[in-house]
Amino acid sequence: MGEDPFRVAGTTYLSRLLVGTGKFASHQVMRDALIASGADIVTVALRRVDLSRAGEGDVLDFVPAGMTLLPNTSGALDAAEALRLARLGRAATGTGLVKLEVTPDPRTLAPDPIETLRAAELMVADGFTVLPYCSADPVLARRLEEAGCATVMPLGSWIGSNRGLRTRDAIEAIVETAGIPVVVDAGLGAPSDAAEAMEIGADAVLVNTAIAISADPVAMARAFALATLAGRLARLAGRARAGGATEASASSPLTGF
């Protein structure tokens, strides 16, 4: 797949599966799953990182070498808090990449469109490379692109819900006109969901909960990696059109004998 790189802000990655680090039973299981996922980009909640690095066993110590760290602002309730977290993270980790999350609704953890756009503008102005978690909203996606974001990351369904790709039409609309990569983030609960997102044209997917809380996170990480690649291949190959509700088409046209 060297001929099909995934580019974000000028950097090229091989894998189109991004993974998260929350909810794993242990740091070691997380590490094994990250390796199995083949991911190049790993997101970590800034609040969970021991930024002083004084202690032992910090989550960052278990992220395999060579993976690109993508700090996120999980838990931020407004733009100001997100910016503060991002700056602390940059100071501690040295990376200007940030996954922007502003999620004031405690039930759905749905992203706040207003504060997310505001934070994106502030972060871009401050030199960050911004990957915003956002509603599956084509107008907002356009505005985030215009604000200088490196990707848009529209939701498939609520964070951690494993409900799959419940925003399909909107993702298709975003994909049609986006000039930056579209990464479907949140809610993908099974490899089939990741494949579906890729088939409709997402450039990448981000998965955390479905891997982390599986009975076998390592196998599930590998499953998502394969499915993401499958969906990408299918997108490039040109998916066959579906027929009408009452139309079949013989696979084996008969020639008689």
Add this chain to the structure above:
Amino acid sequence: MGEDPFRVAGTTYLSRLLVGTGKFASHQVMRDALIASGADIVTVALRRVDLSRAGEGDVLDFVPAGMTLLPNTSGALDAAEALRLARLGRAATGTGLVKLEVTPDPRTLAPDPIETLRAAELMVADGFTVLPYCSADPVLARRLEEAGCATVMPLGSWIGSNRGLRTRDAIEAIVETAGIPVVVDAGLGAPSDAAEAMEIGADAVLVNTAIAISADPVAMARAFALATLAGRLARLAGRARAGGATEASASSPLTGF
């Protein structure tokens, strides 16, 4: 995956993706796609085979060596015709394997439950190893198993329709109690469909049209192979449960700092 073999009638296969041979633009493209699919079992319509083998360029000449041929009775309108086709095929190909298809409805090519069961009984009595294409019907599946079939092959959606897994509840019900392999056959239009079928417990899937009519059948064959494996891995790993419609669950539980 040597530890996860797919067994049919006492024989072990590595791949859980079965493929068909209809609708390809050329025999050579078909051959390349079959190889890319990694399939162990390849189905061929008996009517399309030049059983006399007198001519050149027969489809069988393009099936890669080492693949198991699964002749099918595509086009049969009743049990008697299916049996006649199966016997001709056995005489010509030497295999007792048969994919039983009785599809009298020209619109949907839906399988006939009555004639399919009758044909299965006749074929089993005649020594065939029978893999019947059937409705996604848990009672019929049970009866086909009791009749001595080697698998059941319930439909996902109409043959060639690419409409995906539109019989999900019924497939789940069949999987729960079947004592023989369940192979979802027909209608799977994208790799995500194959992954989904495997995630809910199908033992294998059969795909033809979605590969054959893709703009790039070789890439699409590989995509289905990866997705089928992904779905199987996810099934074994234990899929995470989905949450309620309005419930999120933070991927990154906060610990503060």
Add this chain to the structure above:
Amino acid sequence: MGEDPFRVAGTTYLSRLLVGTGKFASHQVMRDALIASGADIVTVALRRVDLSRAGEGDVLDFVPAGMTLLPNTSGALDAAEALRLARLGRAATGTGLVKLEVTPDPRTLAPDPIETLRAAELMVADGFTVLPYCSADPVLARRLEEAGCATVMPLGSWIGSNRGLRTRDAIEAIVETAGIPVVVDAGLGAPSDAAEAMEIGADAVLVNTAIAISADPVAMARAFALATLAGRLARLAGRARAGGATEASASSPLTGF
């Protein structure tokens, strides 16, 4: 709606909502819900009827006068048992109408296609007017029609599951060619499900559980009645076509001013 009668076996009914009598909290609640439903046809399990009529409080005593009783063979495990039940019912109730049910699978209560067809043939030969509960299977539906059934009653989803119309493609295929009324029976869990079944061309729907176990069965019965009529009106009016996944069409074309 006098200009849109629902005909079964030569008799004309006004309502296209058929209702069942199981699972109600009391006979009186059932009676009130039946009245609210506006149904003309009411199905009763023969096993629940006190055929001797010796006792008091039999369910039949609570069926409003003027409604057509449709005895069903609920619980029958094969054709012979269904026929025996039907005959007992006819002797006791005097009607030759029978809702044929043969459901040997205790999990799904899915109808047995083989025994259902056999029972239908036996019952027709014995003079019954047969309304068979069946799989959503277009070939079986055709065979039941050829056997002389008065309707076909394909399932929407498993009995009592309230999962809705999960067999939509198959119902559409049955509707396209059926020469007898198509009544979607089982699984319709909300008025929207009943409306959807009618919109795709069902002639009628049968609802029991969703009404009976609602907190307010009388209101729910009325809701199903309205939705069934709504779906029918929409079918006759010609439903508007849906657009593509990323296409809008302004409701208010602009003329400027």
Add this chain to the structure above:
Amino acid sequence: MGEDPFRVAGTTYLSRLLVGTGKFASHQVMRDALIASGADIVTVALRRVDLSRAGEGDVLDFVPAGMTLLPNTSGALDAAEALRLARLGRAATGTGLVKLEVTPDPRTLAPDPIETLRAAELMVADGFTVLPYCSADPVLARRLEEAGCATVMPLGSWIGSNRGLRTRDAIEAIVETAGIPVVVDAGLGAPSDAAEAMEIGADAVLVNTAIAISADPVAMARAFALATLAGRLARLAGRARAGGATEASASSPLTGF
């Protein structure tokens, strides 16, 4: 239904179906459909209204007497344009009600979350009673409520697409916490869609295209009216829970005889 009023900004309405006036074949057909719909609230694009009222045959002349006019800002590309339209409309029609629409994306006509909120704030400050068309976004809905809007009107699917309720989870989330009425607006293509929106707790629905472009708009209007009422009744009655994918529950529990 006098005991179940629909209140918007202190006014009580009987019908929970709001209708639009675009796309009808003629003003007379529109008028007949509006009457058949039983709607109390009718939306009209300000740009289509001949505000000078100098001409004849203006759409307003065909809105039945007694219906509440809800001018909308259809076609506005930003908050300033929406406000200007609203003010012109108020001057011409005398009503302070406004359906706010800001839809800069010509493909999807998706509402702009940023400009919609901005316009809502400006309009509320200017004394309007604001009913905003918006994304199905629970955080935005909350913000619009906090800005003083009289309702929120989240989309079911793209305007005029007839794709139905493709934002179900988000609508459920909005319904759970909204302190103002939730009116599902846009994309409802069949009466079953309207019923479904009401069943999950919407307070009302707005339908235009599906009625206007039906072959029989009058019948379709009546169908939507019935389905909306059916969905509301079902919501109040308490919808029955759906069972698992492989679980049935006999409607007719057997007592033997």
